[in-house]
Amino acid sequence: MLLEVRDLHVEFRTRDGVAKAVNGVTYGVDEGETLxxxxxxxxxxxxxxxxxxxILDTPPGRVTGGEVVFQGRDLLTLKEEERRRIRGAEMAMIFQDALSALNPVLTVGDQLAEMFTVHRGMSRKDARAKAVELMDRVRIPAARERVRQYPHQFSGGMRQRIxxxxxxxxxxxxxxxxEPTTALDVTVQAQVMELLAELQREYRM
Ligand SMILES: Nc1ncnc2c1ncn2[C@@H]1O[C@H](COP(=O)(O)OP(=O)(O)OP(=O)(O)O)[C@@H](O)[C@H]1O
Ligand SMILES: [Mg+2]
Structure with a gap:
């Protein structure tokens, strides 16, 4: 199993009392699988x-029980520094709202390139080339030109692709x-889901 969540419990402790948000969730995801x-x-x-x-909001949130075993290691026992290394490189998250997940004052090219300069130690030039390649891969037309644009200059569907x-x-x-498509209209929702399915097939080869 790639990921095994076992008997996970999460609570929020607020002034109004304790909210038990997650009570004993258990699931597994294998490589190449969609859950x-x-x-x-x-x-x-x-x-x-x-x-x-x-990335739980801690406090008030707290994992009060269970295990999150990812690639054989219980993530809940790791130091924050180790978790940060796993995040982005080993597991990544796509949110409902791309506009708040992306940095509004950086071009999309700079944000994509940063993944490679920071995590892979690439030169700015090589990282920039990778950014264009990635934009092509998520089917953004005219990637070479649009790499210099800011998030607000893209449509909602295109931002989700970024x-x-x-x-x-x-x-x-x-x-x-x-909920990677909730904020999009129905046609664009279908396109984004199809893109995710295509990418999953590509990366398994
Ligand atoms: N920061 C927080 N402080 C206090 N309670 C929180 C916090 N975040 C989430 N909760 C509580 O945890 C519970 C689970 O919320 P969660 O957002 O996971 O629901 P969800 O299944 O994703 O719902 P939705 O379909 O609306 O997205 C809710 O009762 C919510 O009020
Ligand atoms: Mg939700």
């Missing part, structure tokens, strides 16, 4: 994803998508 999590609003889907990713490009940049073993 869809369904549940009503407030049932803890996002909080579970945040706990796995290590966030997907960021997520796949370092070829992580796991991508967690939390």
């Amino acid at each position: 869809a999590v369904l549940g009503e609003s407030g049932s803890g889907k996002s909080v579970t994803a945040q706990a796995v990713m290590g 966030m997907i490009a960021m997520a796949i940049a370092l070829e992580p073993a796991l991508i967690i998508a939390d």
Whole structure:
């Protein structure tokens, strides 16, 4: 198993009391597999994803029980520094709102290139070439020109593609998508889901 979540419990301690957001979630995801999590609003889907990713709002949130075993290691026992290294490189997350996930004052090219300069120690020139390559891979037309543009200059669907490009940049073993298409209209939703499926097939080869 690539990821095994076992009996995960998450609580939020606020002034109004303790909210038990996740009560004993268990699931496994194998390499190449897609797992869809369904549940009503407030049932803890996002909080579970945040706990796995290590981006829980702590405090008030706290994992109070269970294990998150990723590539054979229980992430909950690792130091924050180690978790940070795994995040981005080994597992990545795609959010509902690309506009708040992307930095508004940096060009998309700079943000994509940063993945390679920071995590891979690449030169700026090589990293820039990788950024264009990634934009091509997520089917952004005229990538070579658009690499110099800022997030607000893209449509919602294209911004979502850029966030997907960021997520796949370092070829992580796991991508967690939390409602990656909710903010998009139905046609664009289908295109983004199709892109994710295509990328999954490509990276398995
Ligand atoms: N920062 C926080 N402080 C206090 N409670 C929180 C916090 N974040 C989440 N919760 C609580 O955790 C519970 C689970 O929320 P979560 O966002 O995971 O639901 P969800 O299944 O993703 O819902 P939706 O379908 O609406 O996205 C909710 O009751 C919510 O109020
Ligand atoms: Mg949610």
